[in-house]
Amino acid sequence: MDSRAAMLDPAVLAQILWTGLATSSYMVLFTIAFALVLKVLKLWNFAQAGMMAIAFYVMYAAVNHFNWPTAAAVALGFAATLAATLAYEVLGLRTLRARRSSSLLFFIFTLVCSEFTAYALTLIFGTEPVPLFPEILSPTRIVGSVAVSNWDLLAVCVTLVLGIALALYLRLSRDGQFLLAVSDSAELAELYGIDAKRAYVVALTIASVFACAGMYLYGSRTAVIPTAPLQLMLFAVIATLLGGMGSVVGAILAAVFLSLLQSYSVLIIPSQWQGLILYVFLFVTILFFPNGIHPGALLRRLGLA
Amino acid sequence: MEYLYSILILVGIYVVLASSFNLIIGTAGLVSIAHPIFFALGAYTAGLLAIHFGLNPFAAAAVGAVVAGVFSLMISLPSLRVSGDYLLITSIGFQLGLLQVIKNLELTGSQGGLNNIPTPIAGPERGWIFSAVSLAAAAATVLVIRWIVRGPYGRAIRAMRDDELAFLALGRDATRMKIMIFAVGCAFAGMAGAIYAFYFQYVSPEQFEILASGTMLTMVVVGGMGSTWGPVVGAVLLLALPQAITFLRLPLAYMAPLQGMIFTLLVILFLFLRPQGLVAPEAPSPVRARRK
Numbered sequence: 192m193d194s195r196a197a198m199l200d201p202a203v204l205a206q207i208l209w210t211g212l213a214t215s216s217y218m219v220l221f222t223i224a225f226a227l228v229l230k231v232l233k234l235w236n237f238a239q240a241g242m243m244a245i246a247f248y249v250m251y252a253a254v255n256h257f258n259w260p261t262a263a264a265v266a267l268g269f270a271a272t273l274a275a276t277l278a279y280e281v282l283g284l285r286t287l288r289a290r291r292s293s294s295l296l297f298f299i300f301t302l303v304c305s306e307f308t309a310y311a312l313t314l315i316f317g318t319e320p321v322p323l324f325p326e327i328l329s330p331t332r333i334v335g336s337v338a339v340s341n342w343d344l345l346a347v348c349v350t351l352v353l354g355i356a357l358a359l360y361l362r363l364s365r366d367g368q369f370l371l372a373v374s375d376s377a378e379l380a381e382l383y384g385i386d387a388k389r390a391y392v393v394a395l396t397i398a399s400v401f402a403c404a405g406m407y408l409y410g411s412r413t414a415v416i417p418t419a420p421l422q423l424m425l426f427a428v429i430a431t432l433l434g435g436m437g438s439v440v441g442a443i444l445a446a447v448f449l450s451l452l453q454s455y456s457v458l459i460i461p462s463q464w465q466g467l468i469l470y471v472f473l474f475v476t477i478l479f480f481p482n483g484i485h486p487g488a489l490l491r492r493l494g495l496a
Numbered sequence: 497m498e499y500l501y502s503i504l505i506l507v508g509i510y511v512v513l514a515s516s517f518n519l520i521i522g523t524a525g526l527v528s529i530a531h532p533i534f535f536a537l538g539a540y541t542a543g544l545l546a547i548h549f550g551l552n553p554f555a556a557a558a559v560g561a562v563v564a565g566v567f568s569l570m571i572s573l574p575s576l577r578v579s580g581d582y583l584l585i586t587s588i589g590f591q592l593g594l595l596q597v598i599k600n601l602e603l604t605g606s607q608g609g610l611n612n613i614p615t616p617i618a619g620p621e622r623g624w625i626f627s628a629v630s631l632a633a634a635a636a637t638v639l640v641i642r643w644i645v646r647g648p649y650g651r652a653i654r655a656m657r658d659d660e661l662a663f664l665a666l667g668r669d670a671t672r673m674k675i676m677i678f679a680v681g682c683a684f685a686g687m688a689g690a691i692y693a694f695y696f697q698y699v700s701p702e703q704f705e706i707l708a709s710g711t712m713l714t715m716v717v718v719g720g721m722g723s724t725w726g727p728v729v730g731a732v733l734l735l736a737l738p739q740a741i742t743f744l745r746l747p748l749a750y751m752a753p754l755q756g757m758i759f760t761l762l763v764i765l766f767l768f769l770r771p772q773g774l775v776a777p778e779a780p781s782p783v784r785a786r787r788k
Binding site: 283293296307309421 | 582584585760
């Protein structure tokens with residue numbers, strides 16, 4: 192069998208599909224965090240990269256320097272991320288909102304917070320890539336013809352559980368309903384007695400949970416440097432744009448689609464050029480789908496519905 | 497002495513970069529952080545033209561500036577027709593995407609960077625001639641930008657920035673103006689890149705990553721966003737700062753992140769304590785206001 196035929200073997204395609212879905216898990220988590228904050232706070236939260244970096248390095252220090260058990264390290268990582276996020280909201284964003292600052296100042300603030308975190312972590316941990324655990328390979332079993340690792344299963348399960356929990360929280364809880372109300376119109380929601388500030392804190396807290404979970408999955412499989420979260424966050428930004436700003440579900444679907452596209456691209460594109468796919472998609476989205484891709488509208492445009 | 501010359505050359509280059517970035521972000525209010533990639537485009541274009549065609553450095557710098565200006569259209573044309581927010585996202589994508597291309601192309605020296613760029617001047621005069629060229633380029637940039645900003649076109653730019661809806665109601669074309677300003681600012685960055693390439697004779701992709709955007713942003717915010725002289729003050733001050741830190745005699749591995757932390761902390765402090773920066777933007781004088 193020549194190499195081209197081998198690449199089109201159903202077993203190979205199924206393996207790429209499964210690995211791509213598992214890999215998309217942390218991307219989906221980062222995208223949910225980014226899309227939710229954009230929806231509720233109307234903020235391009237570039238500081239999310241800083242949150243992600245704090246989450247990873249606190250977990251890394253707890254596991255590798257203090258020999259904490261994994262669960263305690265994750266809890267500490269989340270606590271540190273949440274503390275940094277709340278300080279960012281209370282001391283930074285609230286002041287800018289009170290001053291009715293321009294979107295330019297919000298953007299500069301969020302980006303600079305991320306960069307400050309990256310520099311601080313570089314100073315403490317250096318630029319050497321480090322994984323969360325000394326061993327990044329996990330036990331694998333063959334299901335049908337597909338290799339399924341423990342990490343794959345954990346990643347898919349964590350993403351599904353957190354995604355379903357968020358959906359239920361938004362639909363069924365009072366705070367979740369308030370979040371949706373504030374995302375529609377903060378001013379109107381406040382007229383009805385909803386505390387918008389509280390909604391912002393809740394949205395950022397949820398984003399911290401997703402950022403922390405995503406960095407746990409990513410860091411347990413790949414070595415991380417302090418600037419890596421900036422690149423990961425850009426994926427979330429593009430997925431959010433592609434899914435249609437304000438639509439968390441659209442952003443999730445876009446994140447899965449982009450991850451799978453990157454995975455399947457190994458069949459036709461040399462590995463060093465795979466990173467470019469994301470940026471090509473960014474341009475295609477902005478050129479042809481500036482409001483995101485809504486499946487119904489796309490089908491109508493193509494004359495299929 | 498060579499060290500002093502290299503500082504003067506960097507001051508000139510960074511004044512060009514900060515002033516042109518200020519034109520985009522401060523005067524026109526366009527949210528983009530991709531300025532380093534236009535700096536890179538100018539540097540790589542001039543370097544490649546000098547290596548492969550032996551082009552005259554002034555002509556190579558002019559081509560570098562034009563290439564940077566033309567490439568800016570690739571970002572501004574698709575994104576600005578939708579909304580200003582898209583410019584930010586597209587600019588980040590463009591910067592990272594193009595760096596990915598530069599890192600993988602053999603022509604640009606891949607990850608290792610482009611070296612052996614021929615120097616147009618050799619000998620002991622090299623330092624002061626390059627310093628003079630760099631500072632002259634900085635002075636010319638500041639004066640041209642001052643001329644643009646203080647003239648009728650500058651008033652139109654500020655009107656567009658402050659109230660785009662009213663600007664459109666007057667029948668003016670805001671998108672065209674934004675695209676033009678963006679291209680002019682990026683072309684200046686391309687010119688600065690050419691000076692950098694000819695003096696240092698080496699450019700590498702990691703010099704133009706997103707963290708480099710933070711340095712330029714710091715110069716503009718600390719100096720004074722929207723003011724003509726603010727970015728000049730910001731560039732000089734922030735180039736002097738690393739020299740001051742060298743006296744701490746810290747290991748090299750600590751110097752770069754420490755410098756980055758100080759820069760970003762300065763931006764945060766200025767955003768909250770003195771948003772107008774060290775040099776506040778000039779208010780239009782009553783005489784000029786009457787002339788309007």
